Amino acid sequence: MASKTSGKRASVASVRINLEPSERSLQKMPMKSKPSLSNLSISNQGSWSISGLLAVQRITKNLKERRAQKVALLKKIEIVEPQPPSFASRPPEKVQVSAIRQILEDYLPLRLGRTIYDPKKVPLLVKEISEEIKSQVKKVLPARYKMLCVATVGERGQEDIKVVSRCLWDPHADNYAAHVYQNDSLYCVVSVYTVFCE
Template identity: 60%
Template sequence: MTSKTRVSFSNVRDAPEEKTVQKMAGLRGAASLGTASIHNQASWSFTGLLAAQRMTKNLKERRGLKAGRKIPKVEIVGLQAPSFASRPSQKVQVTQIQRLLEGYLPGRLGQLTYDPLRVPSLVKELSEEVKALVKRVLPPRYKVLCVVTLGERGQEDVTVVSRCLWDPHADSYAAHVYQNPSIFCVAAVYAVYCE
């Protein structure tokens, strides 16, 4: 931010730069003082930048206080539905859906053993049956998405993860994991409000 100019004079009288220096200094026809060389060197220091930033911040705060304005404080408010969005008259009862899954999966899968040829059709059947059960307890204008993952239990670990983009005020989900010595099953039900 600061610009430093260095001027150095020497006692040598007949140097070729003398005329240039005299023109710059406006000494035409005046007695010569020797050669002068002018160096412009801009030096920026980090501490100088920080000091300037602090100073301007303090000036802004003072100016605001003098004008009688107070800087508003930002407050974090709890999640609220946007005013332009339609809101459901009833929300989904997630605990009720959770209880349905907890009662249905052990009864349906029981002591089933893993059969790789039968699993694709079994997963489709499970998904449709869970969807039909959940539709009975859903409020109006909700759509249901059911994802069932079924696999063989072995020496490996499996992690099932999902992400959704939705309205947290109206939409919800429930999931349940069932395991027996041969298989594992993860059933996830997503209830999405249709505007």
């Protein structure tokens, strides 16, 4: 392609068609068919213009700004509290798990502070612990909630133990609190489960 009068090139790539001598006479005549690809050569010369570079810089700047705006929009969207599905329970007041956990943390050291593990007395001890914790938790439990208290007491030795539970419930309405207490002789794991009843 020919260059403009200002010295700037119209494009970076230039196309040159090599015509054989027999075809040169046809060059002046209007072409009805396209030249064959064997005679076509494309050369990519490193000729850059200032206006082209500035245009590319402007385009990439706009793309970067648009991308930054999209990323900023994505970062602003936060789900603070997931909305429960339509079939989930919607209690008017939810259980304060921190209050239940505080009851467990205060009660267990007072009740089991100097207790020594005795396998004959443990069944009665577990019942007493469960009933006393239930009576204290009922004071902070909202209306229409049911509660289950599970206490596990064992002798503290050289072995490790894991206490695991699995529940099927509505995570938007139901909850639990657990606490572990141990002294030189025994360990006690108490779990309190609260379930909303419609």
